[in-house]
Structure formats: C-alpha cells, structure tokens
Amino acid sequence: MHTDTAFTRRLGLPWPIVQGPFGGGLSSVSLVSAVNAAGGLGSFGVHHLHADQIMQVTRDLRAATAAPFALNLWIPLHDEAEHPVISDTQWDRAVRRLQPFFDELKLDLPARPKPSAVWPAYTQQIEALLEARPAVFSFVFGIPSPAILSRCQQLGIVTIGAATTPHEARLLEDAGVDMVVATGSDAGGHRVSFTDTPENLLTGTFSLIPQVRDAVRIPVIAAGGIADTRGVKAAMALGADAVQIGTAFLACEESNAGRPHQAALHAPGLPGTTLTRGFSGRLSRGLRNRLTIELAQAPEDILPYPWQNWLTGVLKRAAIAQDRADLMSLWSGQAVGLVRHQRVADLMQSLTGESPNRPDIHFVGHPTTRDYPTDITRQASLR
Structure with missing residues (x-):
C-alpha cells in the first residue's frame, strides 16, 4: 500500500x-x-x-x-x-404502520415526544x-x-x-x-x-x-x-x-x-442491501430485512428525519435486547x-x-x- x-x-x-x-x-x-x-x-x-x-x-x-x-x-x-413539523395524523399513521412490530416486541406504542427529545x-x-x-x-x-x-x-x-x-x-x-x-x-x-x-x-x-x-x-x-x-x-x-x-x-x-447487527454483517447468505428512507426518514443503505420490506410498501407513512429516526430507535433498542435483527436498522454497505x-x-x-x-x-x-x-x-x- x-x-x-x-x-x-x-x-x-x-x-x-x-x-x-x-x-x-x-x-x-x-x-x-x-x-x-x-x-x-x-x-x-x-x-x-x-x-x-x-x-x-x-x-x-x-x-x-x-x-x-x-x-x-x-x-x-x-x-x-x-x-420539521409533522401533524398528529402523520404521527399516528407512522405508528400504526409499525404497530405489529411493537406488538411482537411487547412494547407499548410510544407517545409523540417533545421536539427537544428528538x-x-x-x-x-x-x-x-x-x-x-x-x-x-x-x-x-x-x-x-x-x-x-x-x-x-x-x-x-x-x-x-x-x-x-x-x-x-x-x-x-x-x-x-x-x-x-x-x-x-x-x-x-x-x-x-x-x-x-x-x-x-x-x-x-x-x-x-x-x-x-x-x-x-x-x-x-x-x-x-x-x-x-x-x-x-x-x-x-x-x-x-x-x-x-x-x-x-x-x-x-x-x-x-450491538450483537444482532454484528452477527448479521458476518452471517453467510446475506440478504443484500437496499436503499431505504424507512430507517431514519433520509435515504440510507442497509441490509434488507422485514423492517425495510414492510416500510417499502407504504412510503407515505414514513416520517421525515429526525422523527422517523426516533421512532425506529425505540424499536431498535428493544430488538437488540431480544436479538431480533429483522426489526432494527442494519446499516451496511455493498461490500x-x-x-x-x-x-x-x-x-x-x-x-x-x-x-x-x-x-x-x-x-x-x-x-x-x-x-x-x-x-x-x-x-x-x-x-
């Protein structure tokens, strides 16, 4: 070199x-x-x-x-x-889209946070x-x-x-x-x-x-x-x-x-990466999983950054604790x-x-x- x-x-x-x-x-x-x-x-x-x-x-x-x-x-x-300002309707639609995942992880649906927390x-x-x-x-x-x-x-x-x-x-x-x-x-x-x-x-x-x-x-x-x-x-x-x-x-x-993320990056038979706004509200690349696939079905329910990032962050913390790589953001490049x-x-x-x-x-x-x-x-x- x-x-x-x-x-x-x-x-x-x-x-x-x-x-x-x-x-x-x-x-x-x-x-x-x-x-x-x-x-x-x-x-x-x-x-x-x-x-x-x-x-x-x-x-x-x-x-x-x-x-x-x-x-x-x-x-x-x-x-x-x-x-960025979002309406209550936008917030409710985004939460409803993710509700099945919150239910799987046995989480209460999050209340809308104050902007200073986001x-x-x-x-x-x-x-x-x-x-x-x-x-x-x-x-x-x-x-x-x-x-x-x-x-x-x-x-x-x-x-x-x-x-x-x-x-x-x-x-x-x-x-x-x-x-x-x-x-x-x-x-x-x-x-x-x-x-x-x-x-x-x-x-x-x-x-x-x-x-x-x-x-x-x-x-x-x-x-x-x-x-x-x-x-x-x-x-x-x-x-x-x-x-x-x-x-x-x-x-x-x-x-x-976190262990689930690192294990996914090392796993054989990787699912490949995808570009998504679902992780954070801004376009990003990560491993394809259930979360990216589900959110791709309804892009209109994805909140702008940083609101979407905060919302998926709640999921991510619980997913890491429960070893659920399918329900968290898995940042990854094509290599x-x-x-x-x-x-x-x-x-x-x-x-x-x-x-x-x-x-x-x-x-x-x-x-x-x-x-x-x-x-x-x-x-x-x-x-």
Whole structure:
C-alpha cells in the first residue's frame, strides 16, 4: 500500500485509512482508540449528541488515545427545516404502520415526544465541537458557514467534507474545506448528498473517485464498497489519497453496533442491501430485512428525519435486547460480503499487510497551529 500521501503527511499517520464516523450511538471510544492504535484515523459520529455529551465524549476519547481523531456532525440541509413539523395524523399513521412490530416486541406504542427529545440544536453542537478542538472535524450533508471554517483554521482543526458528485467536491474545495470524502452509492449508512435529492446522485465509488480526483486539488478520501486490501489498492490507483471504511469496522466487536447487527454483517447468505428512507426518514443503505420490506410498501407513512429516526430507535433498542435483527436498522454497505474480521487489530493488519512499528507520530495541522497553546494539539500526538 502506498502510504506517503497528502492525507498521511497532513495528519502524521502511518496508514491512509479512516474509520467511518458512525452516528446514532454506533461509534464507541473503544473503536476509535483501537483504530488509532493500529495507525488509522478513528472517527466518532456525534450528530445525535447534545453539546454537553459532545464535550464528555471528547474527554473520554482523549483519555483513551493520544492520536488524532475526528468528530463528525451533520450540517442542516438548506431545503429542510431544522425542526420539521409533522401533524398528529402523520404521527399516528407512522405508528400504526409499525404497530405489529411493537406488538411482537411487547412494547407499548410510544407517545409523540417533545421536539427537544428528538434532535439536538446544531448551533450548540458546533460550538461544543469547536471548544473541544478535535484534530479533525468531519461533516456530511453540506458545508459549514465561512465563519465556522475560519474558526477551524484558526484553531488548527483539519476539516473533511463529504461529496457524492464532482460538483459537490468543488463546492467544498471552493469553501476552503481541507479534504473531501468521495462517497459512492456503494456505501452503507446515509446518502449524504446536498445539492439534489440523493436518489438522483447515486454514482458508484469506483466511477466517482477519478472524477472527484480530476475536479479538485485537495486530498481525496474514497468511501463506499471498500472492505479489504483489494479495494484499498483500487481506490488509491484511481487517485485517492486515503480510504474511509465503514461496514468492516462496524462489524468489529469494538463498535457499538450491538450483537444482532454484528452477527448479521458476518452471517453467510446475506440478504443484500437496499436503499431505504424507512430507517431514519433520509435515504440510507442497509441490509434488507422485514423492517425495510414492510416500510417499502407504504412510503407515505414514513416520517421525515429526525422523527422517523426516533421512532425506529425505540424499536431498535428493544430488538437488540431480544436479538431480533429483522426489526432494527442494519446499516451496511455493498461490500458486506467481504467482511471477515471481528477485531480492529486484525482488520487493520489485513488492510495494510503488516502491523506498523510506529515511532512518535505528530499531527501536522494548519500552519497557525503553532501559534496556539500546546493543549490544543496534545491529543493529536502519539507519545
């Protein structure tokens, strides 16, 4: 594997491998620290957390690892209300659609929650993230404001945005974002398009990489359909400076996916993946199961994000406790059939071909980093 890239030089890492940032409680401190220990960039999805929780996660991460890590947020979509309003009729139809599953799991039908219980405030999240000052701020569904990007630069925080088209990649570069994740339609989780409906922007990873590489000068991180060393080498050959891997890391025991989810990712005779809005209200890719099949029959009963995400989350918690993978969201990319490893160390060794014997590694942030107190970059150095 070619390891001397713009990505590894910027972050001072041995390997050009990024662990996908899992939100919704799927990330864990153990996963991030294990990826960091093996020489990759660990990531923690915090879009579901309130500001005080983001600060606590950051403290926990710094206690567990001295290497660079990324915190990931969702940017509010420009054409979507930050607090979408739904009617009582919409809520009742969505609950009725899922009632057979609630009954199977012996759950009472949930009452409609207050909005404050459904989503955190983005403005408070971003302030907490800037105060936390991680080595890397990664984000999806858009571009932070110029003021936020400027503050990241002043604080020496490397910014990484996600693009599903060359046009989106150019918008990120023009805004001053440091790196771009070229996210193909093979990828598991949410389709993170922000210039059109995601159903219209479904370019596969290995078609997308060279187009994004030709469109921008900043480092390109390839994501989607990569789960083994063959995918890593192919992505790098097409011009990627690094790869981001999600499903293979999610299947590792260090992740917080839960036993039924991880077992499904390792199961023989996989049912295949599907694109659905049923899991969260936004288009996403996961394993096909009873939940996706049932919700596909009546898309009009699916609530917008984040209401649908909250509702299926109630199901998911009970399904995990009862070992019911058929009634929960099973995020997965199309490379799931290549998943082989259950521990991060084994996965990283298979991806890189060796276990790196690393010397002291120092994060190389913005040039302005040297003008700030040393505690800003302390978490980003391997002692």
